[in-house]
Amino acid sequence: MLPLLRTPVATPHTLEEALSLLAEPGARILAGGTDILPNLKRGLGSPSTLVSLHAVDALRGVSVGDAGLSIGAGTTLTQVATSGDVKRMAPSLAEAAESVASPQIRNMATLGGNVCLDTRCRWVNQSDFWRGALGGCLKSAGMNPEASFAQAGVCHVVPGGKRCVAAISADTVPVLIALDATARVASASGTHRLPLAELYVNDGVQNLALEPGEMLLGVDVPTHAGARRERYVKWRVRGSIDFPLVSAALRFDLDAGALTQARLVVGVLGARPKQVAVQKVALGRPLDQALATELAELAHRQCKPLENVPYEAGHRRHMLRVLVRRAIEALADEA
Amino acid sequence: MNEPRETPPGARLLSFRLNGEDLSVATADHQTLLELLRYGLDRVGTKQGCDSGECGACTVLLDGRPVLACLTLAVQVEGRDVRTVEALAEREAAALLDAFDRHDAAQCGFCTPGVLMSAEALLMDKRRVVSQGEARAALSGNLCRCTGYTKILDAVVDASEKLVEAADRTREPAS
Secondary structure (H helix, E strand, C coil): CCCCCCCCEECCCCHHHHHHHHCCCCEEEECCCCCHHHHHHCCCCCCCEEEECCCCHHHCCEEEECCEEEEECCCEHHHHHHCHHHHHHCHHHHHHHHCCCCHHHHHHCEHHHHHCCCCECCCCCCCHHHHHHHCCCHHHHHHCCCCCCCCCCCCCCCCCCCCCCCECCCCHHHHHHHCCCEEEEEECCEEEEEEHHHHECCCCCCCECCCCCCEEEEEEEECCCCEEEEEEEEECCCCCCCCCCEEEEEEEEEECCEEEEEEEEEECCCCCCEECCCHHHHCCCCCCHHHHHHHHHHHHHHCCCCCCCCCCHHHHHHHHHHHHHHHHHHHHHHC | CCCCCCCCCCEEEEEEEECCEEEEEEEECCCEHHHHHHHHCCCCCCCCCCCCCCCCCCEEEECCEEEEHHHCEHHHHCCCEEECHHHHHHCCCHHHHHHHHHCCCCCCCCCHHHHHHHHHHHHHHHCCCCCHHHHHHHCCCCCCCCCCHHHHHHHHHHHHHHHHHHHHHHHCCCC
């Protein structure tokens, strides 16, 4: 049994209330609760207040405008996965949302929560007791500054490493980056937008480029003209629940059978997703078997998984090559 | 947690509907819905398994959708409709319970309340005969450590068939 610490919970009804509560030092957002609550039960983090967004209706919903899809951060993953608009305009996003954890978790977890999902590491996502026995690390000490760990400055994944390499494990993020999505971010002092790829920094302790008091309002996926093929693939052990152990989002825009745009974004390497440089090889060519093999090799060469999540890095790297090749072959067959 | 304790800081009055009954109860900010059900209201049908969102033993229906009570704070169900396994004993879920009985779908029985709630949500949503694949997907968040999945899936499909037959019978004109 894992009791929660006695953290006060605020339950705002409007966005303004939520933002002013979030401006308090140490306040954290509670959205679906499917990641933060297990983490808090295991002693990861010690917020001063949890600002629960369950009653903030303004954050929920999928809408379609001239510019494209707009999805509120509070929209559940079930709603994203089953929305007709998402399936039509961004099928790989629906596919990614559908692949997260279990039906119960998708009914609770939100898109904003997935986009802001904490990074994961085999040395961190353990019980308090386990981490304490180990002596801590960069991330567990970074999340609980008041706790004293014997090895607070140490990385167990990269010996001697001074920057945390805990892995971004959100399924929707590689897809949203591949689709050129933008994030809408608000604080008590105003709102701004930024490309989703710029929401992430290369630090596993805190990989979001958000200031304290800032909150994700939603994501916008731009509309596109012409033919597009897209897909999200991931490898994990238990298909029913596990986090991805390596993942890839693919997007190909075609004109008269030739590629005009190609994107390959890989997740679960380090603290942020990696965009594989595929344009030089892919543009102008048809989506076919030869390209599938070449891009899979390119992904294998450019992506080097670390021993930060379960299963051997070498095997995950191999599975990335297999997944990318199979995904492109399947997309080529669709054409 | 098993012993009664003083009203902790952050206590508040919570109103919600539990199995058709409107309740107002005291809860604490950090109390999960699961803790409130089991230790505050003595509704122990909902099981406490992993307590961290992996096993599905604590599945309840929140506004008709299966969610995990261990990762829902009690304060988050203010004004909402919660249904637990206790509700199934009283209504047309008889088909589901009967099918679980006939198929011997419970071994140790610890996962059964959660499995039943996921299955109930599937049958209420589809209202037709479901396939093995649909049952499998709907129950994918419920772990059975006895690994008795085959009989559970057979029972869910069987229950959906029985429900459809019963609905057809009531539609047939009386002769």
